[in-house]
Amino acid sequence: MTTRFPAVRLLGAAAAVAAAAGILYGCASAPSASEDAALTARTIAIMKASFKPKGQAGLDRLDQDETQRLCSQNAEGKLPDSIVKKIEQENLAAVKYPADGKLVGNWKEGEKVAELGQGMQFSDDPKKPNGANCYACHQLSPKQEAYGTIGPSLYEFAKKRGYTEETRRYAWAKVYDAEAFSACTNMPRFGQHHILTEQQIRDVVALLVDPASPVNQ
Amino acid sequence: MRSIHRLTLIVGAAAIAVATLAGPVVAQTTLENASAKYRQDLSEGNPADLWVARGQEMWKVPRGPKKVSFESCDLGLGPGVVKGAYAQLPRWFADAGRVMDLETRLVWCMVNQQGYTHAEATKQTFGNGSRHRSDLEALTAYVAKESDGVKMNVSLADPHVREMYDVGKKAFFYHAGTHDFACATCHAEDNVRIRLQYLPNLTKPEGAQKAYTTWPAYRVAQGETRTFQWRLNDCFRQQRFPDLIYGSDLSIALTTYLAASANGAVYVGPGIKL
Numbered sequence: 001m002t003t004r005f006p007a008v009r010l011l012g013a014a015a016a017v018a019a020a021a022g023i024l025y026g027c028a029s030a031p032s033a034s035e036d037a038a039l040t041a042r043t044i045a046i047m048k049a050s051f052k053p054k055g056q057a058g059l060d061r062l063d064q065d066e067t068q069r070l071c072s073q074n075a076e077g078k079l080p081d082s083i084v085k086k087i088e089q090e091n092l093a094a095v096k097y098p099a100d101g102k103l104v105g106n107w108k109e110g111e112k113v114a115e116l117g118q119g120m121q122f123s124d125d126p127k128k129p130n131g132a133n134c135y136a137c138h139q140l141s142p143k144q145e146a147y148g149t150i151g152p153s154l155y156e157f158a159k160k161r162g163y164t165e166e167t168r169r170y171a172w173a174k175v176y177d178a179e180a181f182s183a184c185t186n187m188p189r190f191g192q193h194h195i196l197t198e199q200q201i202r203d204v205v206a207l208l209v210d211p212a213s214p215v216n217q
Numbered sequence: 218m219r220s221i222h223r224l225t226l227i228v229g230a231a232a233i234a235v236a237t238l239a240g241p242v243v244a245q246t247t248l249e250n251a252s253a254k255y256r257q258d259l260s261e262g263n264p265a266d267l268w269v270a271r272g273q274e275m276w277k278v279p280r281g282p283k284k285v286s287f288e289s290c291d292l293g294l295g296p297g298v299v300k301g302a303y304a305q306l307p308r309w310f311a312d313a314g315r316v317m318d319l320e321t322r323l324v325w326c327m328v329n330q331q332g333y334t335h336a337e338a339t340k341q342t343f344g345n346g347s348r349h350r351s352d353l354e355a356l357t358a359y360v361a362k363e364s365d366g367v368k369m370n371v372s373l374a375d376p377h378v379r380e381m382y383d384v385g386k387k388a389f390f391y392h393a394g395t396h397d398f399a400c401a402t403c404h405a406e407d408n409v410r411i412r413l414q415y416l417p418n419l420t421k422p423e424g425a426q427k428a429y430t431t432w433p434a435y436r437v438a439q440g441e442t443r444t445f446q447w448r449l450n451d452c453f454r455q456q457r458f459p460d461l462i463y464g465s466d467l468s469i470a471l472t473t474y475l476a477a478s479a480n481g482a483v484y485v486g487p488g489i490k491l
Binding site for chain 2: 040047049050053061148179186
């Protein structure tokens, strides 16, 4: 073999299992559970041999937590209700509220966090603050027209829900760990994964719940 | 230069959206400049043709310590045959013992026929201005252009290719990293956008076809002609994953999945994109 890629040499246990399960020879019908597990193992082995660390993105980025592992099985649509419940309960239990109980910061700062796209990419300077780029997926302030549609519009978020403690706690928890309320959502877990600081979450929550925020105008 | 109507374009709103989930917010003026430059590039034809021409010139010239040209390089249809080659890749290459996409195969020929080291062959996989041009981008653009008008026909009959397809599909749904992202986060729904950029649903044939048949592509914002390996690398960057190794098995698996999903559609690249 003349190629230099580690991947071709990485025919460890995972690939052996895959071969034994007949994955290498393809299967016309839907794969059985064991075939699927073997394919997953093979995929992970290939994946781990196919990246090099760069900037702040090390190879540990490829390791999955339980939520990620379960959500990766979600390809053809639905997970069983029991798994959905399990993911949501575990993530809800992981939500940390601020020790001082202060949930709401400054919406003007929150607007900046919601705009900023940088953060956590190998091309980003880890010394600079991370953004959340909420606008990538959500409409928020009606003044910003360059918003994405992966998530629902958050315009009038608290105006519609009420300026209550319940709304504030929900906003905090949702931004902290979105999986707590909808398993396998496309929304990142900003607190749980330390993308945002506690103060940044406060400020983003303010953007959502402050009656003076452009979101609620 | 090819005529404008044959160019494959992203038009409309998407054309003014350079702001992605990755980048910082692009100021309105930057958007306007970029779209003005985009329109100008269109009226002059596709600048990717410059890469095509450079690749074509390089193809026949003896290269490397062994002074061998790419005319000995078999892309699956026989030594030196480029017509239609891109539209049937990736495929299994018995001489290498691997499934390979075009770019990986070009590197293999440079190493095994022309005598370069692997490090030399992959020194400049992606170009960076006129002083750091990438031969691989030019060669890829040239070979791809020779499939312009050819129907995509990636065969999954070979079990190795089939396995790569299956792995690629699995990998497409693999969530990990700080943001929990998978390819599927951004590319498994119809009609959604990031900021103003519409995202193709690559899990459907129509989405995969439109996307795959228009790469390599001249990127107006970068002033470079980029290849599919670059596309994958940059999406993994946005996904918060580490640096995808050029020609790695994962890159080939994802390419196999998407190229085979595009089967039946006519290849129309190299394209031009903002």
